[in-house]
Amino acid sequence: MEELIEEILRFPPHDPALLVHAALVCKQWCRLVLGAGFQRRFREFHRTPPMLGFLYSSLSYCSKPKPKFVRIAASCPPIAHLSHCWMVIDARHGRVQLAEPEKNALVIWDPITDHQRRLPFPKQPSQSLVTWSAAVLCTAHGSCDHLDCHNSSRSSFLVVFACSCTSETIICTYSSDTATWSRWSDSIYTHQQSSGYVQPFMPRALVGNALYFGFYQRGRIMILKYELESHEQSAIDLPPLLENGTIDVHIITLDGGLGLATQRESKLYMWSRKDGLLGVDAGWTQTRVIDLQMMFRSNATLTLRPDVAGVADDIGVIFLRTRTDDSATTYTFDLRPIR
Structure with missing residues (x-):
């Protein structure tokens, strides 16, 4: 019975080569493993995807930063399409976000299908750009389980671009459905009523319908909260023991x-x-x-x-x-x- 075969084929997800071996056993197992239903139930059973490797930006004194991929799982194939001078910015929901600073462009990349989509930075406001940070996520972030949202018919994504200028920090979003950037949001102000700077090298986190960026103001590290539905922005203080900006x-x-x-x-x-x-x-x-x-x-x-x-x-x-x-x-x- 195929239901029992599925139970047998629930291999640990960190070694996907086992599924390839199983598909070679017979035609029935091959058809089962390649079926969309089995793959969906396989992901639902394991929930958290395995980490097959990680990307990082390699920096040196004599060259520009280049992304490198380090394999962790032996069955993960090497990724060779990283020859451009890209910087690794963010990764979420099956996509990787890279940047070409010299061309003021972002690259959204699916490492499984090798599909790439290049988009320019949003048109800057009249003020001078000081720092920026960006995040990529699934468009249906509030209603999707993200098990296969980067595949085929549901391949739409959202980019959130936070930009600190000389006197304010503002945010705009890019939707792959419309291929356009939204208008810039209103300025972000904290209880000190003064501007700060978004931190480009601090990780970004998605919790529910809110995206969090690192924020720096008057010698203190803070957190910038951006509500994806209401587009409201606010600043969150760190715990009192961590308010020293050097930590x-x-x-x-x-x-x-x-x-x-x-x-x-x-x-x-x-x-x-x-x-x-x-x-x-x-x-x-x-x-x-x-x-x-x-x-x-x-x-x-x-x-x-x-x-x-x-x-x-x-x-x-x-x-x-x-x-x-x-x-x-x-x-x-x-x-x-x-x-």
Whole structure:
């Protein structure tokens, strides 16, 4: 019975080559594995997609930044179409967002199908551009389970572009359905009633119908919240212990809500923020402290403490970079088992 065969073929998702092997067993299994229904149920069963590799921008003193792909799963094929001078900006819902700064253009790329879509930066306001940040997401972000929203008939996406000028921070959006940028939003003001600057290198996080960017104002790191439905903007303070602008802050999602991963010396601090009763803001709560030095205590050649290099927000993974006397190594730290 095909129902029983499906139970057998629910292989761990981190090794997709097993499905290819199963498809070679017989015609029935091949037809089953290639069927859209089985693939859909396979994704629904495993829910969180596996991380087959990660992209990062390689920087050096003598060359421009170029994206590189590092394979984690042995069955993941290498990605060779990364020869342009692109910068890795964001990735979400099966798409990767890159930028060509010299051409003031963004590239939305599906790494599975290799389909690319280039779009120019939105027309800048009359003021001088200081910093910018952008995020890509599925157009149906509020009603989609994102299991296959980057495929065929539901391939529409949305780009949110946050831009800080000399006296204000404004946001506009690009829809692939209309192939146009929306008008610029109203300025973002905090309770100090002065402008700040969006942080281009801080991770972006999508929680519900809100997108969060890093924000910097008067020597302090903050979080810029953008409501996708109402287009309203607001600024959120960090926990009082983290208001020092020199601390390393990464915006993440924790248990379906907004979270922070911050590093102070060799310890990683996890913070979460959720609404209380009747939607009242309950503020920040420190949920966990992880001693990074203890995680690498068996590595006798480690000369410097491990540092947080980035996050893969959709799957709850933090990248840690360590250095020895003659090399650097990147580790992945999965947050899900410890939640």
